[in-house]
Amino acid sequence: MTIPIFYTISDNYTPYASVSIQSLINHTSPENDYTITLLVQSISDEHRESLENMSTENVHVNVFHINDDMVKPIHNSEENYLRGQFFTMSIFYRLFIPELFPQYDKAVYLDADTIVNTDIAEMYNIDIGDNMFASCPDLSIRYMPLLQEYIKKCQGIFPPEKYINNGVILFNTKAFRDKHFIDKFYYLIEKYHFDNVDPDQAYMNEICEDKIYHLPKEWDAMPNESIPEIEDPKIVHYNLFFKPWHFDDVQYGNYFWEVAKDNEYYDELRQQLAEFTDEDRQRARDDLAKMAEKVKSIEKEEYTWAKVKKFENVRI
Numbered sequence: 213m214t215i216p217i218f219y220t221i222s223d224n225y226t227p228y229a230s231v232s233i234q235s236l237i238n239h240t241s242p243e244n245d246y247t248i249t250l251l252v253q254s255i256s257d258e259h260r261e262s263l264e265n266m267s268t269e270n271v272h273v274n275v276f277h278i279n280d281d282m283v284k285p286i287h288n289s290e291e292n293y294l295r296g297q298f299f300t301m302s303i304f305y306r307l308f309i310p311e312l313f314p315q316y317d318k319a320v321y322l323d324a325d326t327i328v329n330t331d332i333a334e335m336y337n338i339d340i341g342d343n344m345f346a347s348c349p350d351l352s353i354r355y356m357p358l359l360q361e362y363i364k365k366c367q368g369i370f371p372p373e374k375y376i377n378n379g380v381i382l383f384n385t386k387a388f389r390d391k392h393f394i395d396k397f398y399y400l401i402e403k404y405h406f407d408n409v410d411p412d413q414a415y416m417n418e419i420c421e422d423k424i425y426h427l428p429k430e431w432d433a434m435p436n437e438s439i440p441e442i443e444d445p446k447i448v449h450y451n452l453f454f455k456p457w458h459f460d461d462v463q464y465g466n467y468f469w470e471v472a473k474d475n476e477y478y479d480e481l482r483q484q485l486a487e488f489t490d491e492d493r494q495r496a497r498d499d500l501a502k503m504a505e506k507v508k509s510i511e512k513e514e515y516t517w518a519k520v521k522k523f524e525n526v527r528i
Contacts (some may be wrong), residue, residue, distance in 0.1 A: 213244050214334045216319045217390050220251045220305035225260040227477035228457070229324035230266065235471045236328040237271050244333050246271045249313075249491055251305040253278050276312075278305055281520060304412050306381065307397055310388035317386040323379035325450040327373060327467045338482070344387050344528075345416070346425035348432035350377035352452070355438035362409060362507045368518030369417060376424055378413045379449045391528040393419060400526060404515040409503055418526050431497040442498035453496040457481045458488045 217236065221229045233248060240246055250263060252275055260275050267273045304322050319337055320329070340346045353359045353372055357396065358442070363372035388394070396419050408414035417424075431444030435454045441463050448464040450456060456465040472478050510516060520526060 213333070215244055215246050215299070216313065216316045217246060217248045217291040217332060217334055218251060218309050218319060218321045218323050219248070219304065220253075221324050222252070223255045223259055225324045225483050226263065226364070227475075227480055228455075230263060231265055231468065231472045231481075232322060232324055232328065232474050233263070233273065234475055235326075235467075236322075236332055237266065237279075238267060238471065239331045240271055240329060241331050241333060244265055244269060244270065244331075244414055245251075246332070247356065248273045248498065250275050251278055251309070251312075252276070264474075272358065278308070278500050306392065306485075307412060307415065310383060310385035311394050312511070313385070319383045321378075321383060321384050322447070323449060323451075325455060326473060327448040327464075328446075329444075329448065329467065330446045335427075337431070338382060338425075338427070340382060340384060340425035342384070342387065342423075343425040344384055344391070344393070344420040344423045346382040346427050347376040347378055348378060348427045348429055349373055351429060351439065352377075352434060352436055355494075358507060362510070364515045364518075366408075366507065366510045366518055367414060367418065368521050369421065374424075374426070375417055376413075377414050377432055377434070377451065378425070379451055380427070380447050382425075382427070384474075387423075393528060396526075396528050404520060406515060406517060406520075407506075407510045407513050409506055409510070414517065419528055421527055423528075433464060444499060453499055458496065459486045459493060460504075 219229055229250065236246075236248070248271065250273070255275060296359070300492070309319055309321060318336065318518070320332055321337060353363065353375055356496060360372050363369050363375050367375070369375055376486050397415055400415065400419070406414065429442055430444065430446045431441040432447055432449050434449045434451040445464065445467075447466045450464070454462045456462050456468040459465070472481055517526065
């Protein structure tokens with residue numbers, strides 16, 4: 213059985229992707245074949261070689277360049293800035309996986325800031341029926357009134373606790389093609405230019421609403437200072453601002469460093485941690501305040517998901 217796994221990265225995310233891939237390789241079964249594809253627009257020859265050289269007898273690591281024409285409708289404009297801070301085209305690449313790889317009817321997607329603690333085949337083999345994809349509801353939302361307000365007032369999703377995080381995805385890629393997801397995405401982004409705190413994630417939640425299979429929380433355990441660590445997480449996802457290469461006391465940080473200590477980028481990662489100052493850490497926390505400002509501005513926009521859904525069906 214061949215299991216396709218995808219990452220989307222920018223060049224500077226190579227060290228984190230390398231550690232994530234190593235964690236995945238550490239838990240593979242010799243009975244399966246794994247094909248890991250990293251979607252990029254540009255990457256240095258050195259980084260490409262280091263990632264592809266991670267391949268083993270049954271794990272094949274490849275770098276795939278995204279066609280510029282596919283992402284042309286996605287502009288470097290304010291509404292497409294991730295959480296209102298910066299623009300990175302790579303966050304949108306995952307949406308194109310079903311179209312770019314028609315040979316697969318199912319596929320796994322992982323953010324580069326993840327650690328895999330089990331055979332990813334276990335996730336791939338989950339039966340999600342005719343749902344568009346499977347992901348975990350974002351547990352952070354339950355403890356952040358700001359995001360509760362955003363999802364209810366701006367996205368119009370009720371209850372907001374069903375809003376998923378798309379850093380870990382099991383795609384029904386056949387359904388994405390059959391239902392013409394990407395055509396719907398192009399139509400909505402060009403017509404309404406929705407402003408979002410999480411652009412790609414918002415489109416997946418809205419277009420596929422009520423056709424999403426909710427995975428158990430162990431598949432996307434994220435640092436959250438409001439709740440204790442999830443025991444025996446299958447995948448750890450260092451979402452938002454609390455990265456172990458920036459914070460030495462972040463939840464689940466031990467999982468990252470246990471893998472990273474044997475990785476070629478270990479020294480570079482330790483240097484990043486050492487050079488990330490208290491002022492830098494405070495700025496990372498202050499980004500939550502910037503999210504609050506963006507939420508208030510989105511509520512005043514002419515077109516929000518909640519407003520548009522009153523007169524047009526955004527779902528497929």
